[in-house]
């Protein structure tokens with residue numbers, strides 16, 4: 223029998239998670255919950271597909287690409303998706319691999335980049351940073367990396383497309399360090415690239431994984447060699463490639479700091495792997511390493527200074543994403559819940575502090591792309607969808623015990639803004655309701671100007687379009703959006719509002735906190751340089 227309000231287990235008991243003893247601890251220890259962060263075209267869809275292939279979801283391996291391709295063909299989620307032929311929604315893919323339960327959070331890229339992408343990272347315990355070997359660190363990688371960094375989640379790097387002409391591996395490592403400020407430690411070293419790509423050398427195991435260039439790509443059984451001077455390597459590579467490889471591997475082994483799991487978990491270093499997702503080379507090797515490197519669901523650091531252990535008997539979770547109209551026929555909404563502690567059982571009752579009431583969790587679903595299946599139980603690290611007509615807000619906590627003091631889910635400073643104008647003044651009531659509900663759902667952020675007009679903020683253009691579409695389609699409140707010439711925003715102290723020039727715009731967020739909209743990143747930077755004494759925040763300040 224679950225007790226009504228069991229106390230949260232304190233940090234003192236943390237060691238109990240190290241050796242799983244109870245069924246709950248065993249389930250926790252085999253979970254890996256992660257996201258892939260990448261700039262469009264780096265190969266995220268391809269890598270996801272290959273991971274699923276290894277995860278035994280072979281019959282479903284075409285699924286991810288099918289989803290991508292459906293952008294061009296058919297979708298039954300939102301009418302707008304059909305009209306535009308794109309996929310707006312994200313889901314978590316769950317699959318088994320080698321006895322592990324993998325929860326892969328899908329972070330959309332491309333034109334469907336939005337605040338949801340950031341929020342999804344709040345539910346991940348680690349991230350795979352996927353880079354295109356010929357392009358290195360790209361703008362969207364930087365944006366997503368920053369969010370992971372702020373959360374302090376460990377990041378594993380996979381440098382993809384080694385079968386195509388690539389940047390020199392050292393300049394790639396250097397780029398990661400310089401642009402992202404994280405130390406890159408390779409655990410594999412590439413043997414050539416492009417048409418001379420011959421495979422990867424495992425720096426730890428001293429094993430060669432050979433790449434064979436056949437249709438679709440193939441790898442051979444790894445061969446253990448006696449180190450980088452082993453003559454076997456000369457049989458694989460031509461003289462020039464072998465020399466460059468040896469010099470590089472020698473430098474890596476002797477000049478770079480050794481890999482430390484502790485520093486990786488702390489987020490200060492990233493282990494680096496090389497491969498080619500499309501030819502399926504290096505993916506399984508990567509996946510096997512990933513299982514041992516990636517952390518199991520960690521404790522939540524609560525605002526009262528204690529930790530909530532995943533193995534706590536109290537079930538807790540938080541809503542990190544809402545998706546409306548996943549099934550248009552039912553006009554339903556799905557709230558995605560990340561479980562943080564305890565065991566979830568279908569039909570259980572949980573308390574939602576914001577609502578001040580218990581909710582009955584009757585209809586939990588797991589997702590694989592757009593397919594759903596009802597689930598009976600789930601564990602920390604798992605993502606479940608709850609079909610619910612508007613009960614939950616993003617950031618809601620669910621708990622079977624005394625609600626723990628969870629930190630707020632962060633808000634992100636938008637970098638696109640538009641003024642919102644109702645085009646049918648007889649629908650003002652619906653207009654207000656739509657704005658309020660869609661802002662609560664996190665579709666856009668809402669600001670108001672001094673003269674009372676409404677400004678909406680977003681991280682991607684698509685958020686604007688979804689917002690406008692849903693205002694008209696769901697609330698019958700047609701509106702027009704006029705894009706405003708601001709490129710970034712920061713929260714400030716209200717008393718500092720008069721220190722900004724008329725060049726910037728002062729607005730209030732939905733909680734009345736003061737925000738400045740800047741014309742450009744450059745303008746923000748120069749402001750910061752000349753006004754070091756005025757604090758600005760890229761998340762709402764806690765004290766406000």
Ligand code: G4P
Pocket residue numbers: 260261262263264265266267268269331382383384385386497498499500501
């Ligand atoms: P994304 O989800 O990150 O946007 O990237 P996606 O996987 O769709 O990959 C983008 C393009 O890069 C695809 O080609 C894909 O086949 C290719 N690609 C991915 N990984 C590798 C790799 O390791 N090596 C090589 N050579 N190519 C790779 P496309 O022509 O745009 O699409 P498709 O016709 O292959 O589907």
